[in-house]
Amino acid sequence: MKKLFLLCLLATGILFAAAQSLTLSDANGPLEHDQLITLTAPPDSTEIIKVYIYVTNNSGASLNLLVKKEELEILPGTFNSFCWAGSCYPPFIFVAPDMLTLGPGETSSGDDFYGEYSPEQQVGFSDIRYTFYDSENINDSVSVIVRYNTIISTQSLSLSDANSPLEHDEVVVMSASPDTEIMKKYIYVTNNSDEAKHLLVKKEELDILAGTFNSFCWAGSCYPPFIFVAPDMLTLGPGEATSGDDFYGEYSPEGHEGTSIIRYTFFDSEDVNDSVSVIVHYITTTVGTGGMPVSLNNTLSRPYPNPASTIVNFDVELDTHITNAGIVIRNLLGSVVLEQPVNLHESKVSIPMNHLREGIYFYSLAVGEEQLVQTGRFIVKK
Structure with missing residues (x-):
């Protein structure tokens, strides 16, 4: 009887293994079935957190695949959605209506699948399971659990x-x-x-x-x-x-x-x-003729408020020999999107944000001959 029970278990294991014709991976390597992976970002991030998952068909036949999401634990006030087979769905869609066909040994790539998560300044985490399965055999499936984490903690x-x-x-x-x-x-x-x-x-x-x-x-x-x-x-x-x-x-x-x-x-x-x-x-940079050395007394405060919505402020202190200065704003690609001259007789600079879209920007204090002496970043959120 004991031998028969063991044989049944073995047979069940073989059938289960055979049914697992799908495997998953991410940018770091292969993933086990139902493996938990964590993505961490600051709660005030204006960017959508994305996780890219790749599916491999290990069978000897083509498979028409679907994907579904399960909200295991969701932080109130946040939003999530996913994209699959070239289509992106709104948050209330839990099962993709579109199929993706993978041939024998083929792996999805690029933007075939990614999950999206918007923390909306909420602190905590949300757990979402994504399950990929054969449209003709829902038991032939594989899953990954993604924890979107915006918990503020001490960095190690x-x-x-x-x-x-x-x-x-x-x-x-x-x-x-x-x-x-x-x-x-x-x-x-x-x-x-x-x-x-x-x-x-x-x-x-x-x-x-x-x-x-x-x-x-x-x-x-x-x-x-x-x-x-x-x-x-x-x-x-x-x-x-x-x-x-x-x-x-x-x-x-x-x-x-x-x-x-x-x-x-x-x-x-x-x-x-x-x-x-x-x-x-x-x-x-090539410093112009008569370029004057930059003094360590030229300082710029951190921006406030940060994130900024309508205006961002800086406190500035310049050496007495400086004849011109400005604050340069660049986007993530390094392109200049705004330049604000500094009034040498005032210690505060206020810059309107009405021409900037939401996102992350870099600021620099430029003095004298276009020399950048201080740089940092701030967020625009409207």
């Missing part, structure tokens, strides 16, 4: 440079002449947790000036420009920080004048969501 990783601590995704500026051979930016990582962290780093080229080159060095190795994720780990104990040459970004302007924007993200190799980033603007 923090960054600093030679000047001061850096906020997550803070913008720092490096300026040099176009004939500079290599510009280097040193960033230091601190492990604020009570356990050792095995860290990796990746770079994202947000906006790159044509003809320039960039690379980075990490954990004693320097990588060529085509490497975007470091293959080597660096281990930091509790409370430990990197030092010296543990990390630095390199930028070669090659005689070109302009701006390149690169994000460096440091993350726990065992939890990619445990991460912290810095955005570096590498700016190369």
